[in-house]
Amino acid sequence: MKRLAIIDDYQNVALAMADWSPLAGDVSISVFNDHLNDESALVDRLRDFEIICVMRERTPFPESLLKKLPNLEHLFTPGMTNASIDVAAAGRQGVAVSGSPILPSPTAELTWGLIVALARRITAEQRALQSGDWQTTLGEGLHGKTLGIIGLGRLGRQVARVGHAFGMTVIAWSPNLTPERCEGTPAEYVQKEELFRRSDVVTIHMRLADSTRALVSRLEFELMKPSAYLINTSRGPIVDERALVEALETGAIGGAGLDVFDVEPLPQDHPLRRTPNTVITPHVGFVTVENYRIFFRAAVENIRAWLDGTPINTLG
Numbered sequence: 001m002k003r004l005a006i007i008d009d010y011q012n013v014a015l016a017m018a019d020w021s022p023l024a025g026d027v028s029i030s031v032f033n034d035h036l037n038d039e040s041a042l043v044d045r046l047r048d049f050e051i052i053c054v055m056r057e058r059t060p061f062p063e064s065l066l067k068k069l070p071n072l073e074h075l076f077t078p079g080m081t082n083a084s085i086d087v088a089a090a091g092r093q094g095v096a097v098s099g100s101p102i103l104p105s106p107t108a109e110l111t112w113g114l115i116v117a118l119a120r121r122i123t124a125e126q127r128a129l130q131s132g133d134w135q136t137t138l139g140e141g142l143h144g145k146t147l148g149i150i151g152l153g154r155l156g157r158q159v160a161r162v163g164h165a166f167g168m169t170v171i172a173w174s175p176n177l178t179p180e181r182c183e184g185t186p187a188e189y190v191q192k193e194e195l196f197r198r199s200d201v202v203t204i205h206m207r208l209a210d211s212t213r214a215l216v217s218r219l220e221f222e223l224m225k226p227s228a229y230l231i232n233t234s235r236g237p238i239v240d241e242r243a244l245v246e247a248l249e250t251g252a253i254g255g256a257g258l259d260v261f262d263v264e265p266l267p268q269d270h271p272l273r274r275t276p277n278t279v280i281t282p283h284v285g286f287v288t289v290e291n292y293r294i295f296f297r298a299a300v301e302n303i304r305a306w307l308d309g310t311p312i313n314t315l316g
Contacts, residue, residue, distance in 0.1 A: 002073075004051040004303070006031045008058040017289075018296035022304045027051065035059070035265055043068045050074065053299050056286065057082055058264065063089035074306050078102060078286075078295035080315065083208060087316035096306055097315040100298030107259075107285035108158035111233050114257025115142070115201055117279045118229050143167035148199030150215070151206040151234070152177055152187055159203060160187045171195055174206060196223035201231060208235035218243040227254040233285045236261040241272075248275045259285045 004027050006014045012033050020029065030049075035058060036042050042065060046052060050073045054061070061075065063086045072095050077085060080099040090097050117123055120139035128136040147163040149156045149172040156172065163170045164186035172187035172195070179189040196202060202224065206212045216230070217240040224230070230253060232239055241262045247253045255277035264283055266273065272280060298313065305312045 001025075002027045002050045002307070003048060004029045004053065005046055005049040006053040007046075008035055008055040009033050010035070010055075011287075013292060014053070014296055017292045018300050020300055022300055023307075026307055027303065039065055039068075047071060051076070051303060053296075054078075054082070054085070055295075057084040058283075060084035061090070062086050066090055066093055066095065074098070074303060076100075076299045076302055077315070078291070078298070080313070082315070085315075091316050096311055098302040098306065098311065098313045099315050100295050100302070100313060102286060103288070103291050103294065104154045105158065106288045106291055107233050108155050108162070110259060110281070110285045111155075111159050111203055111205075111231055111257075112162055114231050114233070114259065114279050114281070115203070115229065118231075118255050118257050118277075119201075123279050142201075145169070145200035146171060146198050148172070148190075148195040148202045149187060150174055150195070150202065150204045152182065152185065153205060156187075156205040157185055159205065160185050168201075171198060175211060192220075193223060196220050197225075199228055200225065201229045203231040204234045204238055206234055206238055208237055213237050214240045216240065216244075218246070221247040221252050224253050226252060229253070229255045229257060231257040233257075233259040236264070245271045245275055248277060255279075259283055 006029065009031050010033060014031055036045065046069055048071060050071055052072060053076045056078055061084065066072065066086065066089050074096045075085065075090060077099050079102040085097060087097050119142055121137040124137050143166060145168050147168045147170045149160055149170065151174045152160065152172045160170045170187045171190045172182060173190055173192050177189060182189045206215065215238050221243055244256060248256060257279045258272065259281045260283055261272065272278065302313050
């Protein structure tokens with residue numbers, strides 16, 4: 001019988017999100033709700049498993065870890081890409097890697113949740129109200145403001161349409177964006193510096209790569225309006241985190257809405273847990289019932305097909 005480890009199931013819901021019975025008799029399942037950062041600890045936990053189900057990019061699987069898991073045969077990831085898995089190294093080791101569809105809309109929806117929460121001071125007013133106060137801040141409207149979008153792919157376009165519906169001026173930039181690619185969207189193409197100078201809200205919708213690491217740095221914060229907000233629901237390292245903390249602590253920008261961080265889970269002593277003018281969430285952009293049902297149903301289907309010798313949804 002094959003052994004399956006489902007890791008990083010923070011909410012302990014994986015087994016309830018799909019019918020796992022098609023694997024009965026062939027696969028025994030173990031679920032782990034905590035997160036391990038230490039590679040040695042991961043090896044100790046996972047060395048006996050032939051199949052591992054990861055949750056997006058919560059736990060990286062570089063070549064160094066894969067080499068220490070000689071029993072591993074199949075790695076499943078939600079989504080059809082996962083930058084934290086060395087798919088080529090897995091292939092060299094004979095490990096099948098499979099994936100699943102993913103809905104882009106939940107992350108776009110969370111982006112707007114963060115924007116509205118910042119502009120209308122929703123979390124600050126909730127905390128004040130629960131403490132016995134009444135109307136302690138003054139919120140801002142979004143109509144007539146400028147929304148700057150970094151990355152105009154599937155997510156960026158959804159965010160642009162909502163910004164247009166709010167009555168915002170929408171501008172966009174990315175390293176590969178052109179004016180032609182903005183056609184048919186509410187967004188106007190601008191250069192990078194202009195986007196940061198003009199925007200009242202800057203929101204990031206780029207994949208993390210060497211070319212996008214620290215794409216938003218101290219220089220960009222110096223260009224932004226002191227009232228402007230930065231939103232990041234993509235990947236933490238796209239923003240220079242130290243520069244962001246400094247900008248928030250000095251009031252160089254108006255605030256930030258963050259769903260992603262350099263280190264996740266966010267350490268207890270991290271300054272972003274205390275930094276003023278922020279709304280932070282624990283990387284829940286993709287975490288919805290709808291996505292989880294898609295993910296874990298695909299895990300069952302992929303593993304069953306692989307066991308039957310007809311693998312599906314393979315990566316690499």
